[in-house]
Amino acid sequence: MQAISFDQYRAGKSIIHCIDPRVKLLLTLLFIISNLILPDGGWIVFALVLACIIALSQMSSLGWGYVFKRSLIMIPFILAAVTIIFTLPGEAIAQFKLFSWELTISDAGLIRFASIFLRSWLSIQFAILLAATTPFPDIAHSLRHLYVPQIIVAIILFMYRYIFVLGEETQRLLRARAARSARIPGRKGGSVLWRAKVAGNMVGQLFVRSYERSERVYQAMLARGYQGEFLTVVPHHMHQKDWIAALIAVIAVGLIQAAAILL
Secondary structure: OOOOOOOOOOOOOOHHHHOOHHHHHHHHHHHHHHHHOOOOOOHHHHHHHHHHHHHHHHHOOOOHHHHHHHHHHHHHHHHHHHHHHHHOOOOEEEEEEEOOEEEEEEHHHHHHHHHHHHHHHHHHHHHHHHHHHOOHHHHHHHHHHOOOOHHHHHHHHHHHHHHHHHHHHHHHHHHHHHHOOOOOOOOOOOOHHHHHHHHHHHHHHHHHHHHHHHHHHHHHHHHOOOOOOOOOOOOOOOOHHHHHHHHHHHHHHHHHHHHHHHO
16 A cells, blocks of 8 residues: 555654553643643743653654644644734734725734644644654554543544545546546646536545445455454553653643743
């Protein structure tokens, strides 16, 4: 199977790689929740969180550059909150006219938007560290150990496994279309309506093929004793290093929250 960029795991033997996946999952959620409750305008606290991320990135042998580049994917999504700059009451910083609207940038709105941006950006970096240092099946099995319903874990694992298959099926459809779509050099292809029709046919074919394959796979799994839960041969046992890592992380979160209150 061809490698597709969905899988972000990077094998390694660093301290972070060796921590129990259950600990990493819980600590990632803890850090993300801690970020969400940080006060607006807590720039020093945000800097402390960023320092933690940089330290963890170096300990994982990935380097912060790896995490930083992949965290940029969240920028288009966080820009959806840019309207808060103009809608939150506060002291006016600047005014300008856009078509028939007169927009005013407030200081409170600018601080709120910057804080939301930093919270989201820092949180996604913790998630990237988790995905890059923990195989996805281990993350899913950790959910099961933490008593997440098995049907949800099974859906997540199926989604992860077959998104690669769907990606390859899409690539085959695109190659088949390219092989059958000869065109004269210097001339464009068909109209927009024709292209939309071809794309719609391809989506329909992909759905039908996916549905038929899912039926075959499910019948094959039932024939091999599948009972609704995925098993693993990788034992998950808590060791001393895992408890120590959890304790250090909890202390770090506590210090960050204390700094947010005091500063």
